[in-house]
Amino acid sequence: MFNTQVTGKHPHSVPTIKDVAKAAGCSTATVSRALATPEKVSDTTRERVNQAIAQVGYAPNIAARNLRRAESKTIVALLPDISNPFFSEIISGMEDVAHQAGYQILIGDCEHDPARAEAYFRLLSTNQADGIVLLTSEIPKALIKQADGQADFPLVMACEFFSDIDLPLIAIDNHQASCQAIDYLVSLGHQRIATLTGPAGNPICLERLRGYRDTLSAHGLIDQACVAEGDFGFRSGFQQGLALLDNAQRPTAIFCHSDEMAIGVLKAARQLNIAVPGQLSVVGFDNIGLSEYCDPELTTISQPRNEIGQQAMQSLLHLLRGERVIRRQTLSSHLIVRKSTGRVNA
C-alpha cells in the first residue's frame, strides 16, 4: 500500500493578517477593514495594505472569518441521488447565484439513506452550513418538523415537496404538466393510456397521477386507467414496461414520470417487438440530455431546471438575510414532442 515517497506538514507557516499588518505598518483592524470595507480606509493606507498583502502572499483564513461572523457561507443542496442527471442543471443554476453572493454549494447525496440526510442536516446546527435547498422528499420528516410554519428556517424546497409541511417551494405545476401530456396523447387518438409513476406516496408523483386521472375522466376514459409504480430509474422502467406490455389488452401509450423510466420502457417494447411509435407511444418527464439521443427520440416534459436552481438559491439568500420569501413559486414546464409518440394505429 505504501511506497516511494514521504510527506510532511507545511514547511513554514502560512501568513496571517498579523504579518500583513506588520508589513504595512498598521493594525490588523485596518487590514481587515481594507479587505471588508475598503471605503472606510484612506487611499494611501489601502494602497500600502494591498502591497503588503501581495508581498507576504496573504490569503484570509475564511474559517476564522466565518467563525467570527457566525456563518459558513455554505449551502447544502440535498438530493436523493447524484447519479440522476436531472439534478446537474439545477445545481448549476444554484451555483451561479450562490457564487455571485459569495456562497459555495455543498452537494449532499442522500443515496436514499436517511442517515446521510440526517448528517447533512446536522451541518446546520454545527455551523458548517447556513441553509439547505432540499431537492427530495425522501428524508425523515422529523428532520424538518421544527421548520413547520417557522418562517425563518433556512430551508427551501425545489421540485419536490411535502404534502403536510409548509415550506417555501420552487417548482413547476406537476398536475398541469401531467394533464398536458395526457391531453396530447388523447388528441392522438389513444384510449388505453397507462402511467408509470415514481415511488408511491411521492407528492410530485401524486400530483401527476391526479392530473392523469383528471384528464382521463374529462375524456370519459377513466375506466381505462392503468397505473404502475417505478422508482424513476432505467431498470424499473424496463421491468414495469415488460409487465404493462406483455399483455393482450396492453396500453397504446405510456406516460412515465421520468425519462430514464421511459427509456426503460422503450427497451421493453423492443424486446417484445412492439414498434414505437407505431404500436406504442411513450412520454417521459424531465428532458434529460439523453432524451434526444435514444431511439426513438423521446417526447417529454421539460422543466426549467437552471431557473429552478437559480430561484431556489435566490429565495434561500432572502431567508438568510431575514427577508420575506414567497411560499410558492411556480415556473412553467412544456411538452416537447419528438419521435416516441404518434397517432394510434387501427
Add this chain to the structure above:
Amino acid sequence: MFNTQVTGKHPHSVPTIKDVAKAAGCSTATVSRALATPEKVSDTTRERVNQAIAQVGYAPNIAARNLRRAESKTIVALLPDISNPFFSEIISGMEDVAHQAGYQILIGDCEHDPARAEAYFRLLSTNQADGIVLLTSEIPKALIKQADGQADFPLVMACEFFSDIDLPLIAIDNHQASCQAIDYLVSLGHQRIATLTGPAGNPICLERLRGYRDTLSAHGLIDQACVAEGDFGFRSGFQQGLALLDNAQRPTAIFCHSDEMAIGVLKAARQLNIAVPGQLSVVGFDNIGLSEYCDPELTTISQPRNEIGQQAMQSLLHLLRGERVIRRQTLSSHLIVRKSTGRVNA
C-alpha cells in the same frame, strides 16, 4: 418577488461548550475532552457531561473546532462536468471512505471554466479545504505547478493525469484497455476501425490513442487508421459519427472514448440507415448506466469506478496524515461485450 412571510434571525442563542460546562459543573476543557478523548475523563464525569449535553441540546461548533485544529475536514472533488454520469459512482466511493474518516466531500464542478477551478483551489489556501481529488486534467497547470515533485501537496489525481506533472494517481491502464477493445474488434474481422477520441491533448485519450495505433500496427492495419476528435458528449458523438459514416469508405467499427459519444454514433448510424451491429460495430468507454438501455446495448469498457474513488480518498487521507503514498495505483478495467458489436459482414 416578496410576499407572505417575514423572517428573523435565531430567536435565542445556540448552546455552546460553556453552557454544557456550567450544566455539568466542570470546565470547558473537560467537556472538550469528554467529546474528543473520552478515555481521558473519569466515568462519572463523562456521564455528567453527556447528560448536560443532552439537557442543553448541545452540538459542537465544528467551524470553531476546525479553526483551532487548523483543518477543515473537507475534501474537494474537482471534476470537469457534474452532468457526466461517469463521476457519480466515483464520488460515491470517495464519500464512503471520507465519511468514515470524518471528512466531507465538496463537489467542485468546473464546468470547463478555469476560473471555477481556480476558485476551488483557493479553498486550500483559505483553510476551507484540506485536500483535493482531481478528476480532470482540464485546469490551468499553474494551479498545481507548485506541487510538482512536492510529496506532501494534498492532491491526488483519479482517472485523469498530466503528462508532465508527477502526482499520485489512481487509474486504469488506458493503453491496455484500448488495446483490448481494438484486439476484440480485429478478432471479429474488422479491418477499417476508426476511433473517436476525447478532447485533443487529453493525456488519457492520448494513451488510448496509442493503444489504438499500437494494436492496429500489430495487426498490419495501421494504414487504415482513422481518428476523429470529440468532447465526450452525446452531441459530438453524433456529429463526428455522421462525418465518419457518411462516406463510401466508411469504417466498419468505431471505438469511442466515452459511452455518450458511442450513443451519439448510434444515432448517426440510425440516421444514415446503417445497421448496428450488422454493418457497423460500436464500442464505448466507461459502462455508464445507460449503456445497458440504449439500442443496441453497448459493448464498452468498464472501469471500477467505486474502487477508484475509494482508493483516491484513501491515498489523500494518507497524504493528510503525512504518510507515504504510492505514486501510481493501477486498477483493472474490463471489456463488456453486449449487442453493439458483431462479426464484420462480407
Add this chain to the structure above:
DNA sequence: CTGAAAGCGCTTACAG
C-alpha cells in the same frame, strides 16, 4: 480614518 481590545467557540499543552 485608525488602533487597542474583546471575543467568536473551540482545543491543548501545562501544571497540579
Add this chain to the structure above:
DNA sequence: CTGAAAGCGCTTACAG
C-alpha cells in the same frame, strides 16, 4: 483526572 489560561485568525463596536 481536571482546570486555568493561552491561542487559532479573524472582525467589530468603541474610543479617539
